[in-house]
Amino acid sequence: MSKVFREKLQEKGLKVTPQRVAIFEAILELENHPTADDIIAFIKTNHPNISVGTVYKVLDTFVENNLLKKVKTEKDIMRYDPHLSNHHHLYCSETDRIEDFEDEKLNELIGDYFNKHKIKNFNIQDIKLQITGKFKKSLT
């Protein structure tokens, strides 16, 4: 299965453990930018003895090694995103759904704008759009 993932761990000098594999698979499976808690719940069925601290530690390790990104919401809970390329997020405050939003043209537009209108006393490193609103109900 995720041979690529195992190789990435090895590249960074990280050991390939069943926990790490399970946690990474859980994030891919869960899709909606899961919380640590979501991940623990999901894993518990196949991996009943996994420790809460381990999950947090593994998630941190992944973030440090650019295998994951942390996403912050209105609530005080971290969520995790396996989508590594530079992108924005769509937030629904009612349902807590978060979806990735990628738009290269928009990035260029904003990039150009700031090239022409520098902010005085500030060097920009990164710009993220936090787009809040409502998902239109689809006939799931």
Next chain:
Amino acid sequence: MSKVFREKLQEKGLKVTPQRVAIFEAILELENHPTADDIIAFIKTNHPNISVGTVYKVLDTFVENNLLKKVKTEKDIMRYDPHLSNHHHLYCSETDRIEDFEDEKLNELIGDYFNKHKIKNFNIQDIKLQITGKFKKSLT
């Protein structure tokens, strides 16, 4: 002093208490989008008996009544902003400084862009830019 503030409280049917006045003044004084803790520390000198819970409750009340806005950072701590008009934030991850950033032209640019390029399955309510980078050192 903040007669306007007192009137605003009354308009909303909120009682004018010394605690509420002190907290609001503290936020104006502190400027750098203070945390609840910053506010408590600041107030303690004139108001040694103020209770932590009160500060949090008052801040919530202010946010609910549009007297303040909550600002979320990378860290798990809420900060508060007395600046009510629609604006973005400049973040410095090194120093935790946050400054307000207002740019009507930029808002129009982005608004126009999304009018032309609707996101399917999503109705936008609000767009916030989270601009991270470094403040250029000024000779304080």
Next chain:
DNA sequence: TACTAAATAAGAATCATTATCTTTAAAGAT
């Protein structure tokens, strides 16, 4: 001045996240 609802104080409780410390198990060397 007294009344009543709202606000405050004090401190316990919560909950996500971290830290500690011991045990276990990858991964490379023998």
Next chain:
DNA sequence: ATCTTTAAAGATAATGATTCTTATTTAGTA
């Protein structure tokens, strides 16, 4: 295949911001 080394996992205590609870106080009004 076994040994060794060291990172990783497990268990659980600790932390720290925020919320909750309950008794007491006070602002605004009759």
